[in-house]
Amino acid sequence: MQLKIALLGGDGIGPEVLAQSVKCLKAIEETFNHKFEYVEAPVGAIAMSGSGKPLPNETLKLCRESDAILFGAIGALEYDNNPEAKVRPEQGLLSLRKELGLFANVRPVKMFPTLLKNSPLKESIVLGTDLVIFRELTGGIYFGEKNISADGTKASDVCEYSEKEISRIAHMAFKAAKRRRKKLTLVDKANVLESSRLWRKTVTEIAKSYPDVTWEAMFIDNAAVQMMLKPTQFDVILTDNMFGDILSDQGSVIIGSVGLLPSASIGTENAMFEPFHGSYPQAKGKNIANPVASIFSTVMMLQHFGLEEEANSIVKAVHESLSRKVVTPDILGSSKYGTDYVGDFISEHI
Amino acid sequence: MQLKIALLGGDGIGPEVLAQSVKCLKAIEETFNHKFEYVEAPVGAIAMSGSGKPLPNETLKLCRESDAILFGAIGALEYDNNPEAKVRPEQGLLSLRKELGLFANVRPVKMFPTLLKNSPLKESIVLGTDLVIFRELTGGIYFGEKNISADGTKASDVCEYSEKEISRIAHMAFKAAKRRRKKLTLVDKANVLESSRLWRKTVTEIAKSYPDVTWEAMFIDNAAVQMMLKPTQFDVILTDNMFGDILSDQGSVIIGSVGLLPSASIGTENAMFEPFHGSYPQAKGKNIANPVASIFSTVMMLQHFGLEEEANSIVKAVHESLSRKVVTPDILGSSKYGTDYVGDFISEHI
Ligand SMILES: CC(C)[C@H](C(=O)O)[C@@H](O)C(=O)O
Numbered sequence: 001m002q003l004k005i006a007l008l009g010g011d012g013i014g015p016e017v018l019a020q021s022v023k024c025l026k027a028i029e030e031t032f033n034h035k036f037e038y039v040e041a042p043v044g045a046i047a048m049s050g051s052g053k054p055l056p057n058e059t060l061k062l063c064r065e066s067d068a069i070l071f072g073a074i075g076a077l078e079y080d081n082n083p084e085a086k087v088r089p090e091q092g093l094l095s096l097r098k099e100l101g102l103f104a105n106v107r108p109v110k111m112f113p114t115l116l117k118n119s120p121l122k123e124s125i126v127l128g129t130d131l132v133i134f135r136e137l138t139g140g141i142y143f144g145e146k147n148i149s150a151d152g153t154k155a156s157d158v159c160e161y162s163e164k165e166i167s168r169i170a171h172m173a174f175k176a177a178k179r180r181r182k183k184l185t186l187v188d189k190a191n192v193l194e195s196s197r198l199w200r201k202t203v204t205e206i207a208k209s210y211p212d213v214t215w216e217a218m219f220i221d222n223a224a225v226q227m228m229l230k231p232t233q234f235d236v237i238l239t240d241n242m243f244g245d246i247l248s249d250q251g252s253v254i255i256g257s258v259g260l261l262p263s264a265s266i267g268t269e270n271a272m273f274e275p276f277h278g279s280y281p282q283a284k285g286k287n288i289a290n291p292v293a294s295i296f297s298t299v300m301m302l303q304h305f306g307l308e309e310e311a312n313s314i315v316k317a318v319h320e321s322l323s324r325k326v327v328t329p330d331i332l333g334s335s336k337y338g339t340d341y342v343g344d345f346i347s348e349h350i
Numbered sequence: 351m352q353l354k355i356a357l358l359g360g361d362g363i364g365p366e367v368l369a370q371s372v373k374c375l376k377a378i379e380e381t382f383n384h385k386f387e388y389v390e391a392p393v394g395a396i397a398m399s400g401s402g403k404p405l406p407n408e409t410l411k412l413c414r415e416s417d418a419i420l421f422g423a424i425g426a427l428e429y430d431n432n433p434e435a436k437v438r439p440e441q442g443l444l445s446l447r448k449e450l451g452l453f454a455n456v457r458p459v460k461m462f463p464t465l466l467k468n469s470p471l472k473e474s475i476v477l478g479t480d481l482v483i484f485r486e487l488t489g490g491i492y493f494g495e496k497n498i499s500a501d502g503t504k505a506s507d508v509c510e511y512s513e514k515e516i517s518r519i520a521h522m523a524f525k526a527a528k529r530r531r532k533k534l535t536l537v538d539k540a541n542v543l544e545s546s547r548l549w550r551k552t553v554t555e556i557a558k559s560y561p562d563v564t565w566e567a568m569f570i571d572n573a574a575v576q577m578m579l580k581p582t583q584f585d586v587i588l589t590d591n592m593f594g595d596i597l598s599d600q601g602s603v604i605i606g607s608v609g610l611l612p613s614a615s616i617g618t619e620n621a622m623f624e625p626f627h628g629s630y631p632q633a634k635g636k637n638i639a640n641p642v643a644s645i646f647s648t649v650m651m652l653q654h655f656g657l658e659e660e661a662n663s664i665v666k667a668v669h670e671s672l673s674r675k676v677v678t679p680d681i682l683g684s685s686k687y688g689t690d691y692v693g694d695f696i697s698e699h700i
């Protein structure tokens with residue numbers, strides 16, 4: 001297979017972890033006789049220091065032309081602490097999602113038995129966790145109209161959803177549930193929000209086409225709690241942009257592996273793959289960032305193109321690294337292995 | 351002291367737990383020579399089945415005239431699963447907050463050493479947790495304009511904040527931090543929301559008047575994670591209505607005592623005291639609900655009126671019940687004690 005892959009390293013540890021993914025993809029090319037073309041492009045704070053724009057036009061163009069996008073991370077401290085900044089690195093990521101119509105963010109949260117000890121939850125609670133979050137990614141309060149009054153004393157954001165936006169991701173989530181344990185949980189705040197009530201109404205209708213999937217609705221406050229009390233109760237979680245942001249971060253932490261989880265952002269014409277984790281600017285350039293979340297993102301990419309055998313060979317190599325304890329210090333405090341070394345080890349074991 | 355107290359039991363287990371609080375207050379009256387007047391009034395689903403309104407005019411009037419309101423809980427299953435319902439029990443609670451201007455919801459989250467085992471978190475993580483959440487309660491997406499398009503295919507909610515709304519609760523939170531461990535964490539999503547950026551800007555200004563308080567800002571996705579990874583890092587958390595809803599529920603669960611935590615909702619003219627927990631309709635009338643959260647709400651009420659000694663005598667009685675294991679089954683699975691019995695025990699030990 002020939003694939004053109006856009007590499008958007010972004011900020012902080014993004015480029016370092018992405019470099020390890022490329023090593024793995026090169027090993028896949030060799031072993032399985034594929035031809036991948038890689039094109040790098042700037043996004044985020046790093047792009048702003050060049051063109052002034054968090055998502056330069058050429059980067060967007062490249063992404064449109066590519067078969068897939070591998071994304072590193074975005075965000076820099078100098079902007080986080082400056083509420084007056086008119087342009088922000090995160091806009092690069094948000095515009096990418098919106099421009100490419102990447103409406104479904106798929107985040108699998110599956111326990112790694114070797115990492116049980118790293119969970120903040122009691123092991124008996126987290127044991128067996130295996131869920132996937134379908135987070136709507138191009139609507140809701142992230143993209144609704146934003147306003148600030150002329151005198152700067154009032155600000156607002158609109159959370160808006162249409163039936164169409166809800167139903168396309170709902171169908172994806174129900175289909176996934178059908179292939180899995182046949183349970184779906186819609187997370188919303190329908191006792192307060194009009195938009196949540198539209199989610200509930202729409203999902204109630206769609207559910208009728210999936211009679212073998214059992215579904216329930218849960219308020220976000222309760223869901224955040226249930227994620228800690230009994231994460232094994234979840235199979236597929238379907239939710240909006242903001243609630244999905246919170247729940248998926250919670251998910252990555254309960255299985256003790258914030259540095260291991262990948263995600264896929266899927267649209268009708270493009271697909272982007274990125275780690276759960278952020279840009280972690282404090283670790284930039286220190287060769288301590290865990291490359292596995294990024295490497296697993298390439299696994300999701302390969303699966304997206306139906307390359308199951310190739311995907312599995314990476315998964316196996318990662319498990320080899322985990323069981324031989326060739327891991328970065330976030331996984332094992334005493335570990336002396338760096339980002340680079342772990343990337344080399346995994347790519348050499350493919 | 352003379353006090354007129356409105357009793358709003360509401361739905362589900364609300365009235366049962368509130369009845370135990372009244373027992374305690376009667377004991378306080380006797381022991382400390384106070385005169386409390388109690389007036390009951392309907393709110394929530396129960397009020398709807400009478401007058402059709404979740405907050406009848408007479409109830410609101412009574413609340414305005416009272417020195418304090420003790421609230422039970424609100425919400426009933428038949429409405430949760432009906433997205434088409436035009437009137438909902440929760441509107442009773444939301445209108446009360448809005449009409450009375452109860453803008454600050456104060457939720458202390460403090461570990462009870464005897465309950466360590468009940469936490470879903472590892473004990474080493476939760477040990478020593480002692481934080482208080484200041485949740486803005488009359489603004490944000492809860493009360494912004496709501497819309498549904500004529501054909502029912504689009505719905506929206508506006509999240510709006512003014513500098514004034516932010517600054518009044520921010521001052522309360524900074525003052526509390528000053529009396530405590532002098533640390534404040536603002537939780538927002540300033541990398542995405544305009545309203546969050548107004549929070550950050552306003553709080554940055556206000557912080558200058560509290561030079562002895564160290565403060566930081568944290569994104570909600572990270573805060574939900576830090577609440578599980580290291581809750582002891584928090585002293586005072588300041589946040590908006592929606593994020594506060596999620597974080598405070600998380601808080602109650604990590605210390606293993608969802609049935610124990612009280613809250614105070616404070617306005618310029620009125621104050622309401624209620625448990626963290628919801629109406630738990632499944633337990634209604636079974637005499638199994640934990641009355642302690644409601645009883646601790648009366649403690650917050652007494653403290654609000656400066657009655658420290660009185661408040662302490664209730665706290666002591668509750669600790670006595672905990673250490674003698676006179677608790678409901680949510681605290682100790684094998685316990686045979688009911689709501690009523692626990693209420694009697696505590697009030698008799700005042
Ligand atoms: C960086 C930020 C804008 C982003 C989000 O909130 O969507 C991140 O937290 C994520 O989850 O991908």
Ligand SMILES: CC(C)[C@H](C(=O)O)[C@@H](O)C(=O)O
Nearest residue numbers: 191192221424425440443595
């Ligand atoms: C019942 C509901 C409307 C309410 C809220 O979301 O504020 C509750 O969850 C709470 O936290 O008091």
